[in-house]
Amino acid sequence: MVDLLEYAVRGIPTGCVFALLAVGLVLTYKTSGVFNLAFAAQAYTSAAVFYVLRKEQEWPLFWSAFIAIVIVGPALGLLLERVLFRHLRGAGSLAKMVTSLGLLIAIPEVVKLFFGSDAKSNPPPLWYVRRTDEWLWPQGSKFVLDAGQVTTIVSTLVVVVGLTVLFRYTNLGLRMRAVVESPRLAELNGVNAERVSMASWMLSSMMAGLAGVLVAPLFASLNPIDLFTLLVAALAATVVGGLSSIPLTFFGAIGLGMLQAVLAGSLPTNSVLATGLRPGLPFLVLFALLIFRPGLRSNSETADPLATVDPPLPVPVAVSRPRWMSISSRTVGVVATIFGLLVSWFLLDGFWLAIVISGVVLAVIMLSLTVVTGIGGMLSLAQAALAAIGAFTTAQVVTATGLPVLVAMLIGAAVAAACGALLAIPVVRLDGVYLALATLAFALMFESILVPLSWVSGGSVPLAVPRPVIGPWDLADDRYFLLFAALCLTVIALAVIRVRQGTTGRFLQAIQSSPTAANSIGISGGRSRIIAFTLAAGIAGFGGGLLASFAGRANYQASFPYVVGLVWVALVISAGARSIQAAVFSGIMFFLLPATLNRVFSWPENYLEAHQQAPEWMQNLLGLVQPNWALPVSFILFGIGAFTYAKHPEGIIEARTNSSVTALLRWTERRKAKVDASSSVDAPQVSA
Amino acid sequence: MTPTTDSTEHPNEQPAPLLQASGISKRFAGLMALADVSIQVGAGETVAVIGPNGAGKSTLFNCLSGVLRADRGTVTFDGQRLESLGPTQRSRLGIARTFQRIELFGGMTVRDHLMVAERARSGRGGLWSDLFRSSKPTEEEYARCQAVLDLLGLDDVEDRSADSLSLGKGRLVELGRALMCEPRLLFLDEPSSGLDRNETEEMSLALETVQREHGTAVVLIEHDVPMVQRLATRIYVLDYGSLIASGNTMDVLEDEVVRAAYLGVAT
Ligand SMILES: Nc1ncnc2c1ncn2[C@@H]1O[C@H](COP(=O)(O)OP(=O)(O)OP(=O)(O)O)[C@@H](O)[C@H]1O
Ligand SMILES: [Mg+2]
Numbered sequence: 001m002v003d004l005l006e007y008a009v010r011g012i013p014t015g016c017v018f019a020l021l022a023v024g025l026v027l028t029y030k031t032s033g034v035f036n037l038a039f040a041a042q043a044y045t046s047a048a049v050f051y052v053l054r055k056e057q058e059w060p061l062f063w064s065a066f067i068a069i070v071i072v073g074p075a076l077g078l079l080l081e082r083v084l085f086r087h088l089r090g091a092g093s094l095a096k097m098v099t100s101l102g103l104l105i106a107i108p109e110v111v112k113l114f115f116g117s118d119a120k121s122n123p124p125p126l127w128y129v130r131r132t133d134e135w136l137w138p139q140g141s142k143f144v145l146d147a148g149q150v151t152t153i154v155s156t157l158v159v160v161v162g163l164t165v166l167f168r169y170t171n172l173g174l175r176m177r178a179v180v181e182s183p184r185l186a187e188l189n190g191v192n193a194e195r196v197s198m199a200s201w202m203l204s205s206m207m208a209g210l211a212g213v214l215v216a217p218l219f220a221s222l223n224p225i226d227l228f229t230l231l232v233a234a235l236a237a238t239v240v241g242g243l244s245s246i247p248l249t250f251f252g253a254i255g256l257g258m259l260q261a262v263l264a265g266s267l268p269t270n271s272v273l274a275t276g277l278r279p280g281l282p283f284l285v286l287f288a289l290l291i292f293r294p295g296l297r298s299n300s301e302t303a304d305p306l307a308t309v310d311p312p313l314p315v316p317v318a319v320s321r322p323r324w325m326s327i328s329s330r331t332v333g334v335v336a337t338i339f340g341l342l343v344s345w346f347l348l349d350g351f352w353l354a355i356v357i358s359g360v361v362l363a364v365i366m367l368s369l370t371v372v373t374g375i376g377g378m379l380s381l382a383q384a385a386l387a388a389i390g391a392f393t394t395a396q397v398v399t400a401t402g403l404p405v406l407v408a409m410l411i412g413a414a415v416a417a418a419c420g421a422l423l424a425i426p427v428v429r430l431d432g433v434y435l436a437l438a439t440l441a442f443a444l445m446f447e448s449i450l451v452p453l454s455w456v457s458g459g460s461v462p463l464a465v466p467r468p469v470i471g472p473w474d475l476a477d478d479r480y481f482l483l484f485a486a487l488c489l490t491v492i493a494l495a496v497i498r499v500r501q502g503t504t505g506r507f508l509q510a511i512q513s514s515p516t517a518a519n520s521i522g523i524s525g526g527r528s529r530i531i532a533f534t535l536a537a538g539i540a541g542f543g544g545g546l547l548a549s550f551a552g553r554a555n556y557q558a559s560f561p562y563v564v565g566l567v568w569v570a571l572v573i574s575a576g577a578r579s580i581q582a583a584v585f586s587g588i589m590f591f592l593l594p595a596t597l598n599r600v601f602s603w604p605e606n607y608l609e610a611h612q613q614a615p616e617w618m619q620n621l622l623g624l625v626q627p628n629w630a631l632p633v634s635f636i637l638f639g640i641g642a643f644t645y646a647k648h649p650e651g652i653i654e655a656r657t658n659s660s661v662t663a664l665l666r667w668t669e670r671r672k673a674k675v676d677a678s679s680s681v682d683a684p685q686v687s688a
Numbered sequence: 689m690t691p692t693t694d695s696t697e698h699p700n701e702q703p704a705p706l707l708q709a710s711g712i713s714k715r716f717a718g719l720m721a722l723a724d725v726s727i728q729v730g731a732g733e734t735v736a737v738i739g740p741n742g743a744g745k746s747t748l749f750n751c752l753s754g755v756l757r758a759d760r761g762t763v764t765f766d767g768q769r770l771e772s773l774g775p776t777q778r779s780r781l782g783i784a785r786t787f788q789r790i791e792l793f794g795g796m797t798v799r800d801h802l803m804v805a806e807r808a809r810s811g812r813g814g815l816w817s818d819l820f821r822s823s824k825p826t827e828e829e830y831a832r833c834q835a836v837l838d839l840l841g842l843d844d845v846e847d848r849s850a851d852s853l854s855l856g857k858g859r860l861v862e863l864g865r866a867l868m869c870e871p872r873l874l875f876l877d878e879p880s881s882g883l884d885r886n887e888t889e890e891m892s893l894a895l896e897t898v899q900r901e902h903g904t905a906v907v908l909i910e911h912d913v914p915m916v917q918r919l920a921t922r923i924y925v926l927d928y929g930s931l932i933a934s935g936n937t938m939d940v941l942e943d944e945v946v947r948a949a950y951l952g953v954a955t
Contacts, residue, residue: 495819498818498819498823499815499818499819501823502813502817502818502819502823503804503807503812503813503814503817503818503823504813504814504815504818505818506796506800506803506804506807507804507807507808509793509795509796510793510796510804513792513793513794513795513796514791514792514793514794516755516775516787516791517787517791517792517793517862517865518793519754519755519774519775519776519779520753520755520775520779520784520785520787520791520866521779521784521804521805521808521809521865521866521868521869522776522779522780522805522808522809522869523776523804523808524776531814531815535815
């Protein structure tokens with residue numbers, strides 16, 4: 001009992017770290033309605049600035065911290081508000097979340113472009129003593145805190161008390177709340193919504209900076225992914241507070257920290273539970289809270305009484321096209337596919353062929369997002385995990401039973417579908433943002449608890465997956481594999497089209513555009529959504545198996561980490577969640593863009609090597625360009641793509657197609673009208 | 689004179705009413721939207737619910753069709769208790785409705801609206817048949833659809849996207865979608881609002897036909913007095929969430945209190 005208490009107290013500093021992140025997130029949500037996944041990226045920015053100033057430039061502690069937290073933090077917040085979120089105030093919370101997802105992907109890469117993408121190891125602490133050397137309080141007792149922990153606790157308390165006072169007792173707090181309830185109504189009451197929104201973004205961004213600088217030393221090196229994972233862990237606390245109460249969020253975070261410490265202390269070390277559950281616990285708690293906390297569904301969208309003044313975004317639906325047009329666009333698609341295959345077959349060398357194959361295989365996984373997000377209307381952030389389940393199952397089945405790879409892949413798809421169904425049953429009841437968070441929690445649970453287990457992933461060495469051999473064709477030859485992958489993609493794409501146009505797709509469309517009306521004719525939202533989720537999981541699982549077979553191994557770290565899944569989502573959503581072309585496009589782009597950019601950015605280096613006598617200014621200018629910009633720049637582009645979602649929820653490709661279809665239709669109509677007019681001029685003459 | 693309650697008015701006309709709702713109450717935070725409201729509807733009967741804006745008429749519909757859970761009260765439909773059932777299950781029992789603020793499926797054609805409702809009712813079509821069979825409508829489904837389109841005069845717009853239609857046509861589509869469910873009880877929330885004379889006439893005719901041919905019971909929220917007079921045999925009057933009068937259409941409409949307070953504007 002005493003031990004438990006001691007462990008619990010030890011968890012308080014961790015709890016404070018969670019609290020700092022969680023409270024910052026709640027602040028953004030309360031004041032702007034944005035569920036800001038990019039909070040981690042903002043934290044990373046300040047931490048990186050602090051790192052560079054303090055460690056690389058060796059500035060004094062105070063000024064480094066001042067610049068990083070008080071200048072850079074709010075400036076970034078202001079920038080984001082002015083450039084992006086100001087325009088999104090009337091948008092749905094899902095659109096805002098997707099935008100923040102884009103930022104989460106893009107901002108750290110921009111920072112890396114500025115400060116170099118080398119590993120920034122041993123981030124400096126925000127205090128003078130080193131964190132393990134000098135025990136501060138209470139000397140010799142069982143409860144020991146170091147300077148870092150004391151700093152964290154004190155900052156957290158200051159922030160929590162300060163914010164609570166701000167919201168409860170100050171004019172600014174009151175106005176902030178009014179703006180979230182209804183920006184229009186607040187403006188009619190003389191509140192300057194713009195100014196309030198700017199203030200709240202600067203404040204929350206400063207908090208992100210403080211959190212980033214404070215928690216960075218907890219990790220061996222400064223890395224946006226670690227910060228984001230920590231943020232998701234802290235999300236459980238925000239859910240405790242119902243995304244609105246700052247004190248409740250604080251206590252939730254402390255409780256989470258304590259629970260984690262107690263588990264760490266009381267579970268037998270080295271057991272599966274201890275190694276898996278401890279890091280996975282926050283995600284487990286987050287998942288459970290999302291599912292069981294009552295009342296989350298009803299208050300998820302703030303109901304703006306003047307919402308109709310800013311009409312909501314249209315539901316993404318395709319402009320209905322005349323038959324000839326869909327036939328001709330289908331013909332173009334088929335011709336383009338065949339052309340692409342021929343080019344790949346005859347012209348591409350091994351490197352580019354591998355890129356194209358990876359893209360085609362990833363397109364299969366992207367189609368799973370088409371089903372779940374485009375057709376089903378659910379933002380699932382767990383498709384990478386489901387693909388990994390397919391890959392692991394394929395590998396395990398092949399290893400254990402020696403069945404043909406193709407059969408193993410199908411079993412992998414089935415297992416992934418089953419897992420998807422199990423996940424869907426509790427999750428589909430949740431609304432937009434909460435559903436996304438629950439799937440994210442699932443992805444992280446999978447990554448932290450299940451992936452380390454050897455019966456899942458095969459342990460630390462990825463399991464081998466051979467290439468299929470089909471009759472006389474050994475797919476070890478990449479060109480045969482490409483044909484096979486393209487065939488799989490085509491079959492699945494046709495199936496997706498059938499589902500989209502069939503009863504299932506129609507039901508899901510009905511549910512998305514009017515849930516009450518759909519219910520009133522007997523369409524159950526839950527059932528249709530579970531079906532869509534399960535189907536998508538199966539497709540993802542198959543794609544995962546295919547990817548593993550192509551790569552030769554079911555390698556989680558290389559192919560399926562949850563952050564990679566987030567990039568996939570951003571990419572496919574911005575290209576067009578409902579359309580097949582968009583899925584194929586984004587699958588291929590994910591690999592093709594970085595590879596192409598790498599070639600482009602390598603060009604100056606190669607040029608200079610070939611032209612040693614080039615003028616100096618040219619050498620300086622071209623010398624700036626680095627080949628390793630390729631990856632950051634691609635991810636920045638992918639992230640920026642996600643910003644378009646709020647404006648074009650149907651996706652860039654779809655928006656393009658729709659506008660050209662509309663233009664074409666108008667043109668044909670005008671032509672027809674002209675023909676009609678001339679014939680009707682003729683008509684009376686004939687009758688007369 | 690206050691009209692007497694319908695139990696004495698219609699002693700033994702319907703042995704067991706199709707719908708019997710008793711003591712329905714619903715509170716929104718501090719607002720008592722419905723206070724102890726009881727109504728009953730016999731099979732094949734048409735009744736109207738009238739009352740000024742904000743009286744709680746739509747809230748009553750929402751409680752009866754399952755969109756909202758009533759705080760108190762019982763609802764019995766065809767001998768079955770409904771309180772614990774959601775809107776989907778109630779729809780499957782044969783309760784259909786339309787909405788005051790029209791609720792169409794964006795981007796779907798008129799025919800698709802009907803077809804979706806048909807499939808939802810019949811349970812035909814699912815993932816399996818989407819994937820491995822044709823999801824095209826069968827002859828029979830097509831015919832059923834066509835019948836409703838003809839009945840409502842929608843056959844000239846069947847391929848138009850429903851959100852491009854006028855409000856009047858939109859209400860007809862909603863009615864058609866509800867009719868595809870082959871309801872035994874139909875709730876219509878202000879079916880004639882936003883419609884012109886012709887469209888109102890069309891709507892009334894269609895309702896009369898439906899009732900004649902299928903014996904559907906209809907509950908109607910309506911401000912248009914001629915339409916109420918034409919269709920409804922009985923009326924319930926709601927005000928501030930309470931039932932203040934009910935009885936035969938003529939009796940209620942001629943009641944001085946009701947006329948003065950609530951129908952002055954409409955007549
Ligand atoms: N979801 C809700 N939350 C809070 N209050 C509500 C809600 N729905 C309705 N109300 C309130 O309940 C009261 C009754 O509303 P209801 O829509 O039932 O009236 P109505 O009789 O249909 O009026 P109208 O003729 O304008 O349609 C109104 O005061 C309304 O503001
Ligand atoms: Mg109403």
